[in-house]
Amino acid sequence: MSAIPTQQKALLLESKHGKFSVGTIEVPKPGPDSVLVKVEATALNPLDWKIQAYGLFVEHFPTVLGFDAAGPVVAVGENVTDVAVGDRVIAQGWFNPVEGTAHGTFQEYYDTPARFVAKVPETISYDEAATIPSCLGTAAFALYNKVSDENFSSSKLLAPWVEGGRGHYAGKPILVLAGASSVGQFVIQLARLSGFSPIITTASLHNAPFLKSLGATHVIDRKLPAEQIKAEAIKLGGGLFEYVFDAVSVAETLELGYALTAPKGDLMVVLSGAELKAAHPDTDKRIHNAQALFVMPVNHDIAASLLAAVPRLFANGDLKPNRPEVLPGGLNGIVGGMERLKKDQVSGVKLVVRPPETA
Numbered sequence: 001m002s003a004i005p006t007q008q009k010a011l012l013l014e015s016k017h018g019k020f021s022v023g024t025i026e027v028p029k030p031g032p033d034s035v036l037v038k039v040e041a042t043a044l045n046p047l048d049w050k051i052q053a054y055g056l057f058v059e060h061f062p063t064v065l066g067f068d069a070a071g072p073v074v075a076v077g078e079n080v081t082d083v084a085v086g087d088r089v090i091a092q093g094w095f096n097p098v099e100g101t102a103h104g105t106f107q108e109y110y111d112t113p114a115r116f117v118a119k120v121p122e123t124i125s126y127d128e129a130a131t132i133p134s135c136l137g138t139a140a141f142a143l144y145n146k147v148s149d150e151n152f153s154s155s156k157l158l159a160p161w162v163e164g165g166r167g168h169y170a171g172k173p174i175l176v177l178a179g180a181s182s183v184g185q186f187v188i189q190l191a192r193l194s195g196f197s198p199i200i201t202t203a204s205l206h207n208a209p210f211l212k213s214l215g216a217t218h219v220i221d222r223k224l225p226a227e228q229i230k231a232e233a234i235k236l237g238g239g240l241f242e243y244v245f246d247a248v249s250v251a252e253t254l255e256l257g258y259a260l261t262a263p264k265g266d267l268m269v270v271l272s273g274a275e276l277k278a279a280h281p282d283t284d285k286r287i288h289n290a291q292a293l294f295v296m297p298v299n300h301d302i303a304a305s306l307l308a309a310v311p312r313l314f315a316n317g318d319l320k321p322n323r324p325e326v327l328p329g330g331l332n333g334i335v336g337g338m339e340r341l342k343k344d345q346v347s348g349v350k351l352v353v354r355p356p357e358t359a
């Protein structure tokens with residue numbers, strides 16, 4: 001393995017609402033409980049452009065965004081015992097809204113607490129592995145986290161990777177709005193492992209064969225009028241749904257998902273459900289806001305459990321990563337990729353860049 005340099009390239013967000021540019025920063029040294037990952041691949045998420053466009057969460061600039069990384073561990077802190085140099089891992093970028101800081105993966109070397117990385121098998125490429133952390137976390141935590149706080153909750157289901165969890169919900173219908181989104185693809189697969197059936201999803205129909213390969217039993221054309229989607233879903237599911245996961249949570253899907261959730265049922269959303277709750281103050285439907293970040297205390301236990309299961313789940317094919325589309329130019333490819341995400345021009349694939357390819 002080559003020596004670790006002292007300087008590296010990173011994609012910097014220069015200021016709130018500011019420009020992105022590739023610059024040079026120091027390579028961090030891992031703290032006692034951290035590891036340094038050489039970022040062979042990092043994936044783009046809608047949150048990257050939203051933080052820049054809406055001025056969300058971050059107050060200290062320049063900063064590095066990016067919420068997903070994969071690569072080999074190249075250094076470990078003195079207290080780290082269960083991860084070693086050379087391990088192939090996934091890691092998650094994060095932000096701290098209280099401190100206004102971001103800790104992102106759009107750089108060549110990423111320093112992260114060892115407890116929040118997971119090893120990935122050789123059969124998964126780094127491009128594929130980079131698609132996993134944040135979107136698998138979003139899906140899994142909203143379905144299975146047993147812990148909640150004032151901001152985040154879940155359906156508190158039994159996870160399929162723990163004892164007795166596999167197939168536990170056999171025969172129960174679930175509705176997944178936006179199954180082709182990166183989050184939706186993981187929801188469908190987890191629902192399959194949990195035994196849900198039928199698994200009914202909405203997507204553009206060109207994604208139907210792919211979503212069926214992941215476990216969807218029925219794909220409804222998401223471009224149909226809402227009333228038609230509603231009627232079709234009720235017919236296929238045999239009534240309103242005890243479990244609905246809205247994996248995109250735009251205005252149209254939020255109301256649709258709410259209408260299709262049975263009384264006392266669970267509706268999981270990936271953005272704030274505050275407006276939906278305000279519009280239906282007396283509802284007996286449980287609306288859960290997902291929260292993907294492993295570092296959030298509410299997610300610590302489930303993150304540990306999920307990350308420990310990741311090597312097995314991906315080695316035996318229980319879960320498949322998203323299909324990566326690798327953008328050219330390394331870190332220079334990210335700005336164009338974010339524009340495509342913003343314009344809703346990405347369908348059924350995950351945009352990925354390889355920082356070592358940065359010119």
Ligand SMILES: NC(=O)c1ccc[n+]([C@@H]2O[C@H](COP(=O)([O-])OP(=O)(O)OC[C@H]3O[C@@H](n4cnc5c(N)ncnc54)[C@H](OP(=O)(O)O)[C@@H]3O)[C@@H](O)[C@H]2O)c1
Binds near residue numbers: 179182348349
């Ligand atoms: N709360 C959290 O912690 C957390 C974490 C991660 C992501 N998120 C949020 O979750 C959302 C999804 O993220 P992502 O990365 O999964 O997005 P993504 O992969 O970029 O989503 C794109 C997909 O959404 C589908 N879609 C768009 N509008 C739809 C509609 N009205 N009905 C059905 N499908 C629709 C499209 O499907 P077709 O191509 O089939 O048309 C497209 O493939 C974003 O808003 C993101 O910010 C939240």
